Amino acid sequence: MSDLTTQSRDDPLGRFQRVALFVGAAGLAIGLIGCCFSRAQFFNAYLYAWFFVLGLPLGGLAIAMLHHLTGGAWGRAIRIPCEAAAMTLPAMLVLFLPVALGMKWLFPWADEDLLARDVVLRHQSIYFNPTWFLLRAALYFAAWCVLAAVLTSQSREYQRHGDERLLRSMRNISAGGLLLLVALITLATFDWVMSREAHFTSSVIGFITSVGETLSAMVFAIAILPLLTPRDPELREFVTPAILNDLGNLILTLVILWAYVSFSQLLVVWMGNIDHETPWYLHRGIGPHATAWTFVAVLVLLFHFFVPFFILLSRDAKQQFLILTTLALGLLIMRALDVYWLIAPSGADVPVGRRHVSVLDLPMLLGVGGIWFYVFVLILRRRGPRLVAREETSADEVLAKEGGGAGANAA
Amino acid sequence: MTDQVIQPGHTFATVTDKIASIVLTRPIGRGWLVLVVITGFLTIMLSTAVGYLLAVGVGIWGVDVPVAWGFAIVNFVWWIGIGHAGTFISAFLLLLRQDWRTSINRFAEAMTLFAVACAGLFPLLHLGRPWFFYWLFPYPNTMKLWPQWRSPLVWDVFAVSTYATVSLIFWYVGLIPDLATLRDRSRHRVGRVVYGILAMGWRNSARHWHRYQMAYLLLAGLAAPLVVSVHSIVGMDFASAQLPGWHSTIFPPYFVAGAIFSGFAMVMTLAIPLRAVYGLKDFITARHLDNCAKLMLVTGLIVAYGYSSEIFLAWLSGNEFEWYMTTNRMGGAYGPAFWALILCNVVIPQSLWFKRVRVNPKTLWIVSLVINVGMWLERYVIVITSLHRDFLPSSWGMYYPTIWDWATFIGTLGFFLLCVLLFIRVLPAISIFEMRELVHETSLAPAPAAAEGGK
Numbered sequence: 001m002s003d004l005t006t007q008s009r010d011d012p013l014g015r016f017q018r019v020a021l022f023v024g025a026a027g028l029a030i031g032l033i034g035c036c037f038s039r040a041q042f043f044n045a046y047l048y049a050w051f052f053v054l055g056l057p058l059g060g061l062a063i064a065m066l067h068h069l070t071g072g073a074w075g076r077a078i079r080i081p082c083e084a085a086a087m088t089l090p091a092m093l094v095l096f097l098p099v100a101l102g103m104k105w106l107f108p109w110a111d112e113d114l115l116a117r118d119v120v121l122r123h124q125s126i127y128f129n130p131t132w133f134l135l136r137a138a139l140y141f142a143a144w145c146v147l148a149a150v151l152t153s154q155s156r157e158y159q160r161h162g163d164e165r166l167l168r169s170m171r172n173i174s175a176g177g178l179l180l181l182v183a184l185i186t187l188a189t190f191d192w193v194m195s196r197e198a199h200f201t202s203s204v205i206g207f208i209t210s211v212g213e214t215l216s217a218m219v220f221a222i223a224i225l226p227l228l229t230p231r232d233p234e235l236r237e238f239v240t241p242a243i244l245n246d247l248g249n250l251i252l253t254l255v256i257l258w259a260y261v262s263f264s265q266l267l268v269v270w271m272g273n274i275d276h277e278t279p280w281y282l283h284r285g286i287g288p289h290a291t292a293w294t295f296v297a298v299l300v301l302l303f304h305f306f307v308p309f310f311i312l313l314s315r316d317a318k319q320q321f322l323i324l325t326t327l328a329l330g331l332l333i334m335r336a337l338d339v340y341w342l343i344a345p346s347g348a349d350v351p352v353g354r355r356h357v358s359v360l361d362l363p364m365l366l367g368v369g370g371i372w373f374y375v376f377v378l379i380l381r382r383r384g385p386r387l388v389a390r391e392e393t394s395a396d397e398v399l400a401k402e403g404g405g406a407g408a409n410a411a
Numbered sequence: 412m413t414d415q416v417i418q419p420g421h422t423f424a425t426v427t428d429k430i431a432s433i434v435l436t437r438p439i440g441r442g443w444l445v446l447v448v449i450t451g452f453l454t455i456m457l458s459t460a461v462g463y464l465l466a467v468g469v470g471i472w473g474v475d476v477p478v479a480w481g482f483a484i485v486n487f488v489w490w491i492g493i494g495h496a497g498t499f500i501s502a503f504l505l506l507l508r509q510d511w512r513t514s515i516n517r518f519a520e521a522m523t524l525f526a527v528a529c530a531g532l533f534p535l536l537h538l539g540r541p542w543f544f545y546w547l548f549p550y551p552n553t554m555k556l557w558p559q560w561r562s563p564l565v566w567d568v569f570a571v572s573t574y575a576t577v578s579l580i581f582w583y584v585g586l587i588p589d590l591a592t593l594r595d596r597s598r599h600r601v602g603r604v605v606y607g608i609l610a611m612g613w614r615n616s617a618r619h620w621h622r623y624q625m626a627y628l629l630l631a632g633l634a635a636p637l638v639v640s641v642h643s644i645v646g647m648d649f650a651s652a653q654l655p656g657w658h659s660t661i662f663p664p665y666f667v668a669g670a671i672f673s674g675f676a677m678v679m680t681l682a683i684p685l686r687a688v689y690g691l692k693d694f695i696t697a698r699h700l701d702n703c704a705k706l707m708l709v710t711g712l713i714v715a716y717g718y719s720s721e722i723f724l725a726w727l728s729g730n731e732f733e734w735y736m737t738t739n740r741m742g743g744a745y746g747p748a749f750w751a752l753i754l755c756n757v758v759i760p761q762s763l764w765f766k767r768v769r770v771n772p773k774t775l776w777i778v779s780l781v782i783n784v785g786m787w788l789e790r791y792v793i794v795i796t797s798l799h800r801d802f803l804p805s806s807w808g809m810y811y812p813t814i815w816d817w818a819t820f821i822g823t824l825g826f827f828l829l830c831v832l833l834f835i836r837v838l839p840a841i842s843i844f845e846m847r848e849l850v851h852e853t854s855l856a857p858a859p860a861a862a863e864g865g866k
Contacts, residue, residue, distance in 0.1 A: 268647070
């Protein structure tokens with residue numbers, strides 16, 4: 001806390017943290033008032049907000065593990081914030097509570113009337129039922145939290161002492177961890193997103209979420225750089241045009257990958273034109289008749305793909321701090337819109353009273369997002385003032401890079 | 412020392428000598444001759460099978476309704492997938508600035524070309540009347556014939572022909588400086604003339620190099636998207652149908668991963684004997700084996716992710732046809748093929764988690780062979796099991812490949828290996844100029860005086 005008071009005047013991060021807490025509290029308060037009027041609206045808005053925000057810690061964890069595996073200077077600029085984001089996972093577990101309470105309003109399989117009428121739902125009820133659903137959520141979070149905690153503690157230790165044995169350990173954990181992470185995000189997407197429309201199944205949707213969440217965390221970590229550079233002069237020095245170029249290329253890669261897998265899913269569903277799949281897209285405004293969702297879809301197409309794609313092709317644009325961070329912030333907003341398009345339209349064929357678009361959606365997003373950001377900054381501050389991750393190269397690799405040292409010189 | 416991309420002690424001259432000598436001075440070995448005879452024989456078998464097919468028609472194959480896509484499509488997908496590693500190594504890894512790609516890109520690209528040639532043969536023959544292949548192209552004609560643009564099979568025509576063209580150009584452009592080296596070092600007049608023509612007047616000038624680097628980078632940029640597009644469209648060939656076992660949204664990305672998986676397995680299958688026989692262990696080091704093995708592990712895991720996600724959703728969907736297809740795939744007439752594919756593609760590749768398996772050429776070679784078999788089985792299982800029992804029991808049937816199916820398939824294997832064998836003796840299997848560059852970059856070269864091996 002002393003940190004917070006002494007630096008508050010010239011510390012944009014601290015100012016943002018306080019604003020986030022205020023906005024978060026206000027958003028949640030509005031949500032609670034809304035909850036008195038419509039449980040369905042509250043819970044649906046909440047699920048959306050929570051699921052979007054969850055992408056930041058999970059994506060952060062993915063980026064941290066990717067960086068342990070591949071190395072590269074780019075990761076040193078964003079890995080500590082990514083690890084701090086991953087450490088918010090226990091808070092996300094606490095924030096899962098409303099989802100657990102609101103199952104009845106969120107998932108058709110939790111609604112007994114629907115269950116009685118629908119053969120597919122009854123078939124799925126061995127897997128999709130409240131007990132298993134909660135047990136699975138507990139399992140996902142247990143695995144995620146342990147992964148995040150172990151990796152982050154080793155990374156902190158490495159930051160302090162540079163012990164090479166930790167490098168090997170972090171790489172091993174990351175190799176297996178990344179595998180586990182993608183598998184669990186896939187299952188979680190089946191649970192929290194896909195099961196909202198029982199008749200729709202897509203084998204690639206978990207992969208789309210994994211890519212999307214990694215992109216969310218990546219653009220988040222880049223978008224907050226302007227808040228972090230005033231705190232750490234070393235970081236300010238470190239973020240050179242070359243680093244920005246690499247980060248820009250990574251965003252570009254993830255944007256292309258996201259567009260590719262999303263378009264694959266659309267194309268396969270479109271060409272198959274089967275009655276249990278196409279409604280999922282019809283509910284999202286993609287079909288013969290334009291709806292309000294069509295507008296959202298076009299926005300996502302333009303600003304989640306085409307605009308960043310063309311901007312990021314330009315080396316000049318990528319290498320400018322202001323342009324890249326602004327673009328990252330814009331993409332973060334588009335991520336929020338994309339997840340909204342993914343979650344909110346579900347259940348359009350279910351009875352009135354189970355609502356998807358609501359005045360509570362934005363307050364809930366700000367509410368959960370604000371609280372999350374507050375916790376994130378608390379954790380980030382505890383990492384200490386240094387925000388550039390230590391280079392992960394072992395002595396062997398240095399030798400190899402220099403071309404075998406002595407032997408070669410002798411020759 | 413396993414971390415090195417080139418063993419220490421090499422200079423520009425030794426690199427040039429070592430690689431160019433395989434082509435220019437090394438006598439023809441008995442082992443090479445025996446292999447050429449065997450693969451030549453297999454190539455003759457292929458020509459016979461194709462000739463007979465042209466004379467009689469596709470009735471000599473085992474394809475029939477309901478399994479109208481038999482070996483031809485299985486082999487097409489398998490071969491085109493193998494080609495992908497070449498493009499991945501030469502274009503993707505170049506753009507990602509991975510210096511270790513240098514010593515394996517040349518023959519991986521050559522492998523791509525030969526694999527695409529084998530792949531292209533199958534759909535062409537499968538047309539029934541291959542001499543009308545040009546009907547697949549949209550050209551004005553008096554028959555009012557126009558391709559069905561909604562079919563991914565038509566996209567395939569363009570994807571594969573673009574892929575073949577770009578791969579060929581990329582490979583050839585990459586060869587130019589080395590062809591000049593061979594021209595300068597060749598002791599026979601024929602060699603000098605032939606390599607001289609192919610080298611297109613390359614003089615090693617700074618201006619040449621400047622333009623060359625730019626052209627090469629641009630070609631890499633063009634080739635990189637093709638790694639994804641070709642096999643995505645091949646995946647769409649299946650996924651755009653409504654058939655259980657084919658209609659799955661993960662198909663495009665998972666086909667791409669499978670292609671790279673099988674491609675790297677083929678690169679390792681060829682590279683490991685090559686480096687042993689021609690003494691190239693200094694250039695294709697344990698680091699290369701290790702990296703390729705890691706890439707196989709990753710892509711193999713993506714493929715496994717695809718399998719499990721398909722099976723789980725077949726059950727979850729509550730769709731009886733999807734679930735029947737899944738159980739039939741596992742326990743039906745072709746069940747053994749399914750379990751063999753799981754063993755080859757999912758179980759055995761997990762040994763690559765261990766470094767000892769990755770850097771040991773023998774174990775890695777065996778794992779690579781197993782993956783080659785597994786990926787062929789995968790396509791076999793996808794094509795055959797989905798078609799042989801679809802929605803209506805009245806239209807169920809079995810598929811049995813005939814001797815001509817086998818002759819054509821094994822014939823392409825022979826033809827592919829024959830091409831590889833000839834390539835090794837006629838063109839430098841490792842890029843000489845890029846290896847010199849690598850020598851320079853790893854600062855092993857004592858002085859640029861020894862630079863021009865060719866002069």
